[in-house]
Amino acid sequence: MSYWEFLAQNAPRYLDGTLVTIAQFFLSAMLAILLALTAGLMKLSRNVAVRWTAGVYIEIFRGTSLLIQLYWIFFVLPLFGLTLDKFYAGFVAVGLNLGAYGAELVRGGIQSVPKGQWEAAYAISMSPAKRMYRIILPQALLNMLPPWGNLMIELLKATALVSLISVTDLMFEAKQINGSTFLSAQAFGTALIIYYILARLIVTPFMRWLERIMARKLGRA
Amino acid sequence: MEDMSQYPLELSGPDVPMVRFMNVTKSYGALTVLDNLNLDVSEGEMVTVIGPSGSGKTTVLRMLMTLETINGGVIYVDGQPLTHMAKNGVLVPADAKYLRRARSSIGMCFQHFNLFPHMTALQNCMEGPVQVLGLPKAEARDRSEELLSMVGMIDKKDQHPSRLSGGQQQRVAIARALAMRPKVMLFDEVTSALDPEVIGEVTGVIRKLVAEHNLTMLMVTHQMGFARDISDRVCFFYQGKIEEQGPPEGLFGNPQRERTQQFLSAVKAAD
Numbered sequence: 001m002s003y004w005e006f007l008a009q010n011a012p013r014y015l016d017g018t019l020v021t022i023a024q025f026f027l028s029a030m031l032a033i034l035l036a037l038t039a040g041l042m043k044l045s046r047n048v049a050v051r052w053t054a055g056v057y058i059e060i061f062r063g064t065s066l067l068i069q070l071y072w073i074f075f076v077l078p079l080f081g082l083t084l085d086k087f088y089a090g091f092v093a094v095g096l097n098l099g100a101y102g103a104e105l106v107r108g109g110i111q112s113v114p115k116g117q118w119e120a121a122y123a124i125s126m127s128p129a130k131r132m133y134r135i136i137l138p139q140a141l142l143n144m145l146p147p148w149g150n151l152m153i154e155l156l157k158a159t160a161l162v163s164l165i166s167v168t169d170l171m172f173e174a175k176q177i178n179g180s181t182f183l184s185a186q187a188f189g190t191a192l193i194i195y196y197i198l199a200r201l202i203v204t205p206f207m208r209w210l211e212r213i214m215a216r217k218l219g220r221a
Numbered sequence: 222m223e224d225m226s227q228y229p230l231e232l233s234g235p236d237v238p239m240v241r242f243m244n245v246t247k248s249y250g251a252l253t254v255l256d257n258l259n260l261d262v263s264e265g266e267m268v269t270v271i272g273p274s275g276s277g278k279t280t281v282l283r284m285l286m287t288l289e290t291i292n293g294g295v296i297y298v299d300g301q302p303l304t305h306m307a308k309n310g311v312l313v314p315a316d317a318k319y320l321r322r323a324r325s326s327i328g329m330c331f332q333h334f335n336l337f338p339h340m341t342a343l344q345n346c347m348e349g350p351v352q353v354l355g356l357p358k359a360e361a362r363d364r365s366e367e368l369l370s371m372v373g374m375i376d377k378k379d380q381h382p383s384r385l386s387g388g389q390q391q392r393v394a395i396a397r398a399l400a401m402r403p404k405v406m407l408f409d410e411v412t413s414a415l416d417p418e419v420i421g422e423v424t425g426v427i428r429k430l431v432a433e434h435n436l437t438m439l440m441v442t443h444q445m446g447f448a449r450d451i452s453d454r455v456c457f458f459y460q461g462k463i464e465e466q467g468p469p470e471g472l473f474g475n476p477q478r479e480r481t482q483q484f485l486s487a488v489k490a491a492d
Contacts, residue, residue, distance in 0.1 A: 116335035119331065119335060120337070120394075123286055124328075124397070125321050125322075125324055125353050125401070126349070127353075128317075135337055139338065218339040218383075
């Protein structure tokens with residue numbers, strides 16, 4: 001059987017898996033961004049308890065393995081009465097994990113905004129909330145976009161782990177096809193190429209586009 | 222602890238200064254930057270602060286903008302305490318909310334302009350009036366455009382700061398500060414980061430302000446000729462104290478103190 005025959009035969013399954021992977025990517029990215037912004041801002045709070053809470057979240061999810069976190073959320077939390085469908089458990093675990101990395105990017109991005117910007121906003125009597133939202137964050141976002149591009153690619157690849165709790169994503173389908181055809185090179189090779197295409201032709205160009213848009217807004221383009 | 226009952230809750234009487242520093246002390250750990258400073262600035266007066274680096278002159282402005290906290294004494298602006306607020310009949314250090322309201326009567330221009338890079342010149346000027354004063358956009362725009370015309374930047378109102386030269390950015394920064402209608406304007410070495418050929422654009426705007434407006438101003442500068450031209454009074458700071466002060470003709474023409482003489486001759490030699 002040629003590779004093209006193999007591909008034609010299994011295309012529908014790869015397509016289904018790819019769509020699930022994209023959904024997992026999209027949902028976990030949303031969650032990660034939300035958590036990163038929240039925890040990143042909390043880390044800069046003047047209140048020790050708030051800082052500490054964010055610190056605990058970051059330490060736990062950055063300091064332990066994503067796979068174990070995934071198993072905890074899917075297999076262990078039900079023992080405490082919290083049962084999540086595998087699809088939800090999948091993107092929640094990935095989002096929580098990558099959000100912890102993102103939180104440090106947010107914190108660093110905010111701290112990289114020159115002190116003079118804080119002082120200028122202070123000098124026109126802006127409230128701390130408005131100063132953050134209108135002056136500091138827009139500049140911080142531009143500074144953090146390049147590392148966020150890396151993180152998004154990491155996140156896409158991390159979603160492959162959700163196949164281990166039987167979410168029918170691209171990796172799961174590749175394993176199934178391998179199991180039924182025993183054509184390992186073709187089965188996993190195809191998955192590899194699809195992941196690469198997603199990262200290289202969708203995620204990276206999107207992040208570059210975002211960088212250009214933001215740079216133009218800052219008048220730097 | 223300092224006895225706060227010696228400080229009045231507000232200044233009253235016929236000659237209330239626009240700004241009063243009363244026994245103000247500022248230190249970082251063991252290092253005393255300003256030592257028991259007493260300084261009054263009258264309404265409409267232009268006071269220039271000069272002195273060697275580390276003499277505490279920039280700290281004077283930063284304390285007045287409340288960018289730096291003070292360790293002793295009280296600062297009053299327009300008769301009201303700036304750094305403190307009344308509580309049960311005595312002054313206690315002001316909280317964030319009080320400070321935000323109190324400092325709105327003060328505007329400041331910085332050495333490095335600090336314009337908001339993601340906003341155009343006009344948006345920079347409108348930001349405070351709209352977001353802080355709550356002015357309608359149309360009114361804030363009118364006010365900002367008027368000020369941008371005054372500083373000669375109306376043609377560039379839709380440019381981002383990255384497209385403007387240092388002198389142009391500083392003029393926009395002056396308009397931004399004035400858009401808040403401050404009672405006191407602070408200029409912190411506003412020409413120090415500029416190329417020599419554009420310094421005149423900025424000093425020209427400040428000259429115009431002095432000539433046409435009754436604004437109280439404090440300025441830190443290294444431009445001695447400029448200070449001499451436009452100041453009502455010059456204060457020479459040395460090691461956290463006012464070593465000598467007076468009208469510019471006297472201080473520059475016939476300095477009394479040895480430190481002042483040394484400083485001025487060193488500056489002259491460097492020119």
